[in-house]
Amino acid sequence: MLFVIQKGPNLIKKEAILETGKAYKKPLDIIDFALKDQSNNLYTKNDLRNKWTILFFGYTNCPDVCPTTIFKLGQIKQQINRDLPNINLQILFITLDPERDSTDRLSEYLGFFNSSMIGLTGDISKIVELTSNLSVFFQRINKEDGYDFNHTASIFLMNPNAQLKASFSPASSIDMLNEDIKTVIKKSN
Amino acid sequence: MKKSLVMLCLLLLMSDRALGNIIIENSWVRAAPPKTKVMAAYMTIENHSLKAIEMDIKNVISKGFTKTELHKSSHNGMMTMEKIETIIIKPNESLILEPGGLHFMLINPETVPQKNTAVEMLIFFKNENETEVIRIEAEVRSQKS
Numbered sequence: 001m002l003f004v005i006q007k008g009p010n011l012i013k014k015e016a017i018l019e020t021g022k023a024y025k026k027p028l029d030i031i032d033f034a035l036k037d038q039s040n041n042l043y044t045k046n047d048l049r050n051k052w053t054i055l056f057f058g059y060t061n062c063p064d065v066c067p068t069t070i071f072k073l074g075q076i077k078q079q080i081n082r083d084l085p086n087i088n089l090q091i092l093f094i095t096l097d098p099e100r101d102s103t104d105r106l107s108e109y110l111g112f113f114n115s116s117m118i119g120l121t122g123d124i125s126k127i128v129e130l131t132s133n134l135s136v137f138f139q140r141i142n143k144e145d146g147y148d149f150n151h152t153a154s155i156f157l158m159n160p161n162a163q164l165k166a167s168f169s170p171a172s173s174i175d176m177l178n179e180d181i182k183t184v185i186k187k188s189n
Numbered sequence: 190m191k192k193s194l195v196m197l198c199l200l201l202l203m204s205d206r207a208l209g210n211i212i213i214e215n216s217w218v219r220a221a222p223p224k225t226k227v228m229a230a231y232m233t234i235e236n237h238s239l240k241a242i243e244m245d246i247k248n249v250i251s252k253g254f255t256k257t258e259l260h261k262s263s264h265n266g267m268m269t270m271e272k273i274e275t276i277i278i279k280p281n282e283s284l285i286l287e288p289g290g291l292h293f294m295l296i297n298p299e300t301v302p303q304k305n306t307a308v309e310m311l312i313f314f315k316n317e318n319e320t321e322v323i324r325i326e327a328e329v330r331s332q333k334s
Contacts, residue, residue, distance in 0.1 A: 063229040063295075064270070065262045067219055068288040071332045105224075112222035137267065145256075145296065146226065153268035171264040171289065174334065 018180040021155070021168030023187075028164040031133045035094070035122035038107035043120055048162035051088040052185055055156040056170070057136055059097035059149055060109040066093075067113060069153065069170050074114045076178045080185075087185055094120045096138045096149050098127060134164065157184060210238035211314055216327035218295065219288075220304045228254075228301070230293040230310065230327050231286045236278040238316075243277045244284075245313035245320070252309040255297040262289055288332060302329045 017023065030045065037043045054073055058066035073091050080089055093110065095101035098121045101109075106119030121127075131138065131152075138151035155177070157166040166184045168177055216232035230251070236242050244259070251257045259273040273291070278284045286292050295308065302308055307326035314321045 061226060062270075063219070063221075063225075063227040064260070064292050065264075065268050065289060067221075067229075068332065071288070075334055108222050108224065112220075148270055150267050150269040152266070153264060169264065170268065 017183065017187075018166070018168070020172035020176050020180045021166055023157075023166035023184050024164065027159050027161065030158075030162065030164055031129060033126060033130045035120040035126060035130075036103050038103050038110055038119040040103045043118070045162050048158050048160075050160050051090055052160060053090050053092055053158040054181070055092040055094065055158055056153065057094050057096050057131065057138070057151060058153070059095050060101050060105055061097065061146070062148070065153060065170070069155070070110075070113045070117065072170070072174050072177065073155070074117070075174050076181060077116070079178050080182060083182060084185060087189075091117045092120060093117055094127065094130070096127065096131070096151055098122060098124050157181060159188060211236055211242065211321060211323055213312065213323050213325050216310070216325045218302065218308045218327045218329045220329050220331050221301055223301055225301050226297060228295040228298065229288075230295055230308065231288065232325070232327065233286070234278060234284040234312075236280060236282055236284075239280050240316045241277050241279050242314045242316045242321075243275065245315050246274065246276065248311075248313040249293065250311040251293070251295045253299050253302065254295045254308075257310070258294045258296065259291070260294045261291045264289070304329055304331070 032045045034042060034044045056069055058069065060066070070093065077089055077091055080087060095106065101121050103121055106121055110117050110119045134156060136152040136154070138149050141148045141150060153170045155168040155170055156164060157168070159165040165188065168180060212235045214233050214235070216230065218228055218230045221228050246259045249257045259276065261271050261273055263269050263271065276284065284291070306329050308329060310325050310327055312323045312325065
């Protein structure tokens with residue numbers, strides 16, 4: 001069993017304006033990272049710049065929550081594209097299971113569920129650096145016929161300066177998430 | 190082999206969807222890409238009887254899969270998935286299996302079923318000395334808003 005425990009950032013000023021999560025008055029810088037997208041291209045922190053990014057962690061062997069989150073975020077992206085047409089928004093799915101989630105697997109998986117999303121994989125140590133930085137916890141649960149993960153499933157919103165601006169609960173409804181994400185983007189522009 | 194024979198006999202004997210006072214509605218399986226090892230099935234199970242019924246989870250069969258389990262996704266800071274061993278539906282209550290919550294986990298498909306086909310499932314229930322089985326055909330489709 002793999003335990004990955006991180007210590008979250010302290011003394012963060014939060015804007016208490018959201019139903020589904022929290023926004024940071026002072027956006028947080030994140031570490032540099034280098035992973036591969038589903039087309040096998042290098043993807044780094046620099047690729048977060050000049051656009052808004054919704055980012056979440058998961059794994060393709062997850063039958064329920066990850067496809068549900070992909071569905072929700074796909075709907076939200078459509079609504080934001082319609083309501084805020086000048087905003088460039090991308091969605092990133094970063095695997096916690098690079099052992100099984102190769103670039104080919106991510107390509108097949110996202111090609112099926114939502115081809116507009118970007119899937120990232122890479123060396124587990126690089127992924128752990130990023131999860132640690134974002135205070136994402138994950139735990140491998142071994143079973144007789146494979147393994148699953150318990151994991152922090154927060155949805156993160158990165159601003160066009162590649163900084164963490166807000167995080168949201170994935171259990172929230174599409175409409176509530178949509179409203180809150182739009183609120184954060186509009187207040188920041 | 191034994192399960193297959195039981196299923197075959199039951200299929201010959203049963204009508205679709207509902208027996209007795211248990212009704213299963215809105216059943217569907219989330220469509221998934223090739224090579225997927227686990228899929229999720231959702232539905233609403235209504236107990237219209239005056240007695241509580243227990244789902245016989247260990248005997249649930251999904252045709253074309255090696256195993257079916259009942260799982261519950263929960264979010265309390267962490268997203269967790271827990272295997273459910275026992276579940277009882279009280280009289281005149283419903284059990285809702287839906288994305289992000291309770292769901293059947295369909296494990297190791299022989300081949301991943303395509304969209305617009307159906308997965309045949311046999312779901313067993315028991316109360317006191319009686320046993321009932323419901324056969325459903327859960328539509329394979331994408332999630333709807």
